[in-house]
Amino acid sequence: MHKPKILFFDIDGTLIDMQKKCITPLMLSTLHKLQANGIRLAIATGRSPMTVPLEEFPGVQFDVFITFNGSYCYDKDRVLFASPIPTEDIRTLRRNAAALGRPMCLATESRLAANGTDADLADYCAIAKIPVPIAEDFDALAAGKVYQIMIGGRAEEYGRLMQDVHGAKIAAWWDRAMDIIPTAGGKGTGIAHVLAAYGIDKADAMAFGDGNNDLEMFGAVGTGVAMANGSDALKAAATDICGACAEDGIYHYCVEHGLIEA
Structure with a gap:
């Protein structure tokens, strides 16, 4: 296998x-x-910088952190990309969530x-x-820079929650909750900014993931x-499939493809 220059890893369900x-x-x-x-x-995670379990x-x-599903990306020296949710959309989402009886958690x-x-x-x-x-x-926080909103909910609630929202989208990987991020965000967008900052070609990048919020990530790497x-949708979009997280699937994949020795 062609040796990649950078590997992107989702956390939950992957690492x-x-x-x-x-x-x-x-x-x-x-x-x-x-x-x-x-x-x-x-x-490359939906988690906030504060909850990445170092x-x-x-x-x-780790060389780079793509957090909030790509809305806030950084390395040890600098912020590589930051895209907050428009304030008007936060107000609309708050109103829609209240109508559904759903509390929300903001992430700055x-x-x-x-x-x-x-x-x-x-x-x-x-x-x-x-x-x-x-x-x-x-x-006060809702009026500032919010990079992601977490709300409990099911797929049938998505339409009502996102009604009249124009600058944000859902990035869901769990069937009981959703992450809402700016339309300019997404793991794929974050990866594109990282690759540009480091001068790495898409063909030299590889990613491992398990959820539907990793679909954009797969489109941004070779x-x-x-x-x-992982989800059926992600498997259908994948270049390859490795073993399960609980069975050290990434380890076996890396050995089989010559990225590391056993």
């Missing part, structure tokens, strides 16, 4: 098993070996803030091992590898 909620020793070793082989490593990756120095560069909670939002936050961050200054535990 970290959703049931065990931790990275396996073999997967951690895989990241170390890939880095030792001169391949840049990048996170403690799960001891000794790994350095804060998470919710105006309430329900079972779906609580369980969604629990995936990142945090409580719902109910905030008294929610109104090789998109879906996890066996």
Whole structure:
């Protein structure tokens, strides 16, 4: 296999098993070996910068972070791309969510803030091992730079939630909640900015993912590898499919394709 110059990894369901909620020793070793082989490593997640679980990756120095599903991208030296949701759309989304009886959680560069909670939002936050961050200054934050909004909900609620919203879109990877990001965002957009900043061609980039919010990511790289535990839509769009996250699928794929040694 052509050796990629950079690898992009989703976190939940890709690097970290959703049931065990931790990275396996073999997967951690895989990241170390890939880095030792001169391949840049990048996170591409719907999580905020504050909830990227760096403690799960001891000794790994990720080169780039694509967070909020591509709305906020950075490396250790600089912000590579930042695209907040238009304030008018935040007001509309808040009104629509209230009509559905759904609280919402705003994500700024350095804060998470919710105006309430329900079972779906609580369980969604629990995936990142945090409580719902109910905030008294929610109104003030809603008027500032918001890069993502998290709301509990099902697919049948999408239409009503997004009614009259023009500058934002849904990036969903779980069937009980959704991430709302600016239309200018998306993991694919984030990756395009990262590749341009580093002077790396699309053909030299590879990505691993499991959810529908990874579809745009696969379109931005030369090789998109879906996890066996991934969605049917992502598998259909993938260049290749590896084993499940819980079965160290990425490790076996990297060994089989000569990216690392066993």
